[in-house]
Amino acid sequence: MDSNTDDLKGRAKEAVGDLTDNDRLKREGKTDRASGKVKGAIDKVEEKAKDLVDDVKERMHRND
Numbered sequence: 001m002d003s004n005t006d007d008l009k010g011r012a013k014e015a016v017g018d019l020t021d022n023d024r025l026k027r028e029g030k031t032d033r034a035s036g037k038v039k040g041a042i043d044k045v046e047e048k049a050k051d052l053v054d055d056v057k058e059r060m061h062r063n064d
Contacts, residue, residue, distance in 0.1 A: 003043060006036030 001009070010032030017026030 001039075003036040003038075003040035006032050006039060010034075010036060 010029040013025050013029030013032060015029075017023065017029055
């Protein structure tokens with residue numbers, strides 16, 4: 001799942017957990033949301049690394 005899906009799923013679980021007073025479901029929701037944040041951060045780092053590699057390749061081709 002992507003980071004947004006995990007966040008939405010987590011929010012839903014937390015809300016249902018609050019409504020039903022289910023601590024386990026609330027914890028699962030918080031875990032899902034945290035997982036979404038981590039995935040989002042990893043995606044951003046990955047995208048920046050790809051951009052950097054592309055930039056280096058472009059500079060190397062200009063110097064050939």
